[in-house]
Amino acid sequence: MxxxxxxxxxxxxxxxxxxxxxxxxxxxxxxxxxxxxxxxxxxxxxxxxxxxxxxxxxxxxxxxxxxxxxxxxxxxxxxxxxxxxxxxxxxxxxxxxxxxxxxxxxxxxxxxxxxxxxxxxxxxxxxxxxxxxxxxQVWYMEPGEAVRTRQYKEDVRVLRNHGYEVVDGKDLSDEELARALHLYNLLYLEKYSYYNPQFTLEFMKLARDEGILHMRVLKRDGRIDAVMGFFIRNGVMTQPLFGYDTALPLEMGLYRLLTLITLQEGLQRNLLVHASGGVGKFKKVRGGKSVxxxxxxxxxxxxxxxxxxxxxxxxxxxxxxxxxxxxxx
Known part of the structure; x- marks a missing residue:
């Protein structure tokens, strides 16, 4: 309603x-x-x-x-x-x-x-x-402050070395959207809790086609390994869609790479990033402030x-x- x-x-x-x-x-x-x-x-x-x-x-x-x-x-x-x-x-x-x-x-x-x-x-x-x-407890991140941190610079280096391509969600096929949804489910439902929001493929298609979410995926060798989707309201962006292949080694740093491209989107658009809750120490060393x-x-x-x-x-x-x-x- x-x-x-x-x-x-x-x-x-x-x-x-x-x-x-x-x-x-x-x-x-x-x-x-x-x-x-x-x-x-x-x-x-x-x-x-x-x-x-x-x-x-x-x-x-x-x-x-x-x-x-x-x-x-x-x-x-x-x-x-x-x-x-x-x-x-x-x-x-x-x-x-x-x-x-x-x-x-x-x-x-x-x-x-x-x-x-x-x-x-x-x-x-x-x-x-x-x-x-x-x-x-939630975290806000100022992209302009985050880019000055040592961790941000290290994250940029990791993204460059891993060879991932950042792909706009508007260019994803239905099959790739299904893969992106699976990555969200792996992290937020299977790893965290089924009491988290549960999206459908129909919603993902609507989000892509109508611009409800601005989606970005990390793609390498034709395979999508991580996804981030955000929306903007009143000078703030937040990312309700966040996921990666949890079977891949932690050394891949997919969570940090998703955070990096989130901050880059915020910097480009001059937005405050609402980084939601959890992993506070990770966000704090990248300039995050809790509330x-x-x-x-x-x-x-x-x-x-x-x-x-x-x-x-x-x-x-x-x-x-x-x-x-x-x-x-």
């Missing part, structure tokens, strides 16, 4: 619980299935992992019973990162008030709110009574039993945020 206020169009999604929903449409998948049960595997500490799962089991039951997933997500493009259009505080207030009237039995959640690129959104929503709940991303949550119009799970998530997130900032996730 779409909401229009003045000349600004904002997508919304109406969510209900399903165990296989991606985290982009499900608070339960975000905070429990993915964030609670799957992410703990990366701690590499079996006793701590077992303890967290022991605690999470009753929490998961409670969240389902309290209808945590009965929400309206605002500015939700069904992607990991949702960039904001040019929108002012009055328009944000109007959208919020309208949604409460249209969906009086649902929590209203604005996704992807941070204080780096959209501080006015953060301030306006907070002033309207929204609770800022931890979503994740906490929030879900802005409004539930005050609902019965207390529906508000309580969000108050619990808020409480936990307030304790977790200093740890996130310290650890460079």
């Amino acid at each position: 779409l909401v229009k206020v003045d000349d600004v169009i904002i997508p919304i999604t109406i969510s209900d619980f399903h165990p296989d929903n991606t985290y982009t449409v499900s608070p339960y998948s975000h905070y429990v299935s993915y964030g609670g049960f799957e992410e703990v595997k990366h701690l590499n500490n079996p006793p701590v992992e077992a303890l967290i799962k022991l605690v999470m089991n009753p929490v998961a039951w409670y969240f389902r019973r309290a209808e945590l997933d009965k929400v309206v997500y605002v500015n939700n493009y069904l992607l990991s990162t949702n960039l904001y259009p040019s929108v002012n505080s009055e328009q944000l207030s109007a959208v919020g008030e309208a949604l409460i009237g249209w969906f009086p039995d649902r929590v209203i959640v604005f996704r992807s709110v941070d204080q780096r690129k959209n501080p006015h959104v953060y301030q306006a929503l907070e002033a309207n009574g929204y609770e800022m709940v931890l979503s994740r 906490i991303e929030y879900n802005a949550v409004f539930a005050k119009h609902l019965p207390v039993r529906r508000q309580r799970p969000w108050k619990l998530i808020k409480l936990i997130s307030d304790y977790a945020i200093p740890y996130f900032r310290k650890m460079d996730f």
Whole structure:
């Protein structure tokens, strides 16, 4: 669905619980299935992992019973990162008030709110009574700063030595698009989690043909080994499509090469790069700066039993945020 206020169009999604929903449409998948049960595997500490799962089991039951997933997500493009259009505080207030009237039995959640690129959104929503709940830690990269780092220069050397050709996604055949989609699936679904966004080949064709995503692939000897796809909004670019052949040796440095061509695209277009979350140390040495991303949550119009799970998530997130900032996730 779409909401229009003045000349600004904002997508919304109406969510209900399903165990296989991606985290982009499900608070339960975000905070429990993915964030609670799957992410703990990366701690590499079996006793701590077992303890967290022991605690999470009753929490998961409670969240389902309290209808945590009965929400309206605002500015939700069904992607990991949702960039904001040019929108002012009055328009944000109007959208919020309208949604409460249209969906009086649902929590209203604005996704992807941070204080780096959209501080006015953060301030306006907070002033309207929204609770800022931890979503994740994300990274912004200034291409003009990144090119001055030693790592950037080393990445350029690696790309040159490996002999990859950077190919525009507009020139890809349907078969090559299928290969690109497979590379995304290898990284973001098979290696990370099936709670991440899942694209179809039909979407890939639409993205190519209509310019929804600007795609670039790394190709050598007729074979595509990595893919990156980005979109631009309000002076920022972000890359929801990112993948490479995980069977190839790590020494190939395909992730770093994708990051390199991302920065080069940003430099060419004079854009700030929203580098999403994860691999913080990698992004930091290339000039990345971290910021906490929030879900802005409004539930005050609902019965207390529906508000309580969000108050619990808020409480936990307030304790977790200093740890996130310290650890460079």
